[in-house]
Amino acid sequence: MSSALLQDLRARGLVFQIAGEEAFEAWLEGGSRTLYCGFDPTADSLHIGSLVPLLMLRRFQLAGHRPLALVGGATGLIGDPSFKAAERQLNTLEVVEGWVDKLKAQVSQFIDFEGEHLQDGTAALVVNNLDWTQGVDVLTFLRDVGKHFSINAMIQKESVKQRIEREGAGISFTEFTYMILQSYDFSELYRQYDCGLQIGGSDQWGNITGGIDLTRRLHGGQTFGLTMPLVTKADGTKFGKTESGTIWLDAGKTSPYAFYQFWLNTADADVYQFLRYFTFLPVDQIDQIEADDKAREGRPEAQRILAKEVTALVHGVDGLAAAQRITEALFAGDASGLGAADLEQLAQDGLPTSTLDLGHAPPTLSQLLSESGMVSSGKQVKDALKNKAVFINGHAVEGEPSVAVSECFSRATALYDRYWIVRLGKKKYHLFTVA
């Protein structure tokens, strides 16, 4: 008899490895359990790489378990070496502290802390491993915790192997110790909250099993680990990055519109798997979507559904609505047919926008577009102009990159006397408004 939750997770392809597999199902079935997943502050926001584990916590909570989201105020000061090619730059205490606060708020979006719909004892909790590590002195730590770790075993771990074996790499004692810290987290959460399961990406396997071993040695308790597969793309490129950079969960760093567009551009080869990974739609419904898409010629619906679901999860219904408004306006028809209020709305909805003061604007088009962040170099403007891929309010721009701004932008060509929508290529849009 396997639990419905586990069955669903397996069907979604979300289970990579389970530590303690023989006893795991029975344990999970035995009642409401506490589990945790750690998130280290390596930036001021999480990115979509953390989405799978975040949603996983939620999946467990919906199934009647209690999720703990651990923010690594301590481990973030050290840096996880797992499968990293090189040693990382240490961040200062103040910086990490600031990031911890941001991540706390962010992880909180995905799990419930209170409410009538919650089953008893499943209210989520956010914890910080700095709370139980900063008071421990070195000697105590080395004697009580360090004694349980064998260096021989640690250097065998796949996660640090390339750093140890590869020519040109290397690992500092600081990072090497990371595993011990994370293991200690698990044993502490077990002691304090009876937390019996740690989940994480497949790269966390070594760290998780380390924690399981330590918990058994310190407290004699059996704990479990579950890892999720690394999200990969069919074409082999890295998931979650685009030219414009990482896709962040923070709306201030990646607008809901950009976020929505990211998912909308998912390749056919990946989209059904991503629906299983990143949404709560039932698996058979996803299969149905796939079957429908196959039966129909032309463009699949899956991307649209994926983008809608994930954007709603991360940015809420308002964020989704904003993203859809912009998308509709720009891609569904002639953008120049928009009303003044629509244009105002686009700016508020997160379409990249700049003000343009015709009196004090940069002299050339390529300078203006570079400064607005539309392109990273003037070469791109030159290239795009050559291909007739620059449009201002729907009209292709002719000429050299050095064409004067005043020639392209004038009150006469502006929409409602003050807006210009510049399009570069098929997908890049930027709104300029009169200053």
Added chain:
RNA sequence: GGAGGGGUUCCCGAGUGGCCAAAGGGAUCAGACUGUAAAUCUGACGCGCGAGCUUCGGUGGUUCGAAUCCACCCCCCUCCA
């Protein structure tokens, strides 16, 4: 502390005195084809519209000319102590 190997443009990686803004691959961007896909083909890919300017761990030097040679320094790796 000793001996050896290494640090090249986003990444990998060629390049050992001029033909080097630096091969090749990847990533990325734009065009064609499409469905705001994929695959494929084309172009771009240090900065600059351009003349030109700034790069090959750092600083100095040799030379008409240096990523390439010399000196010192910094960092990484391997082995020895």
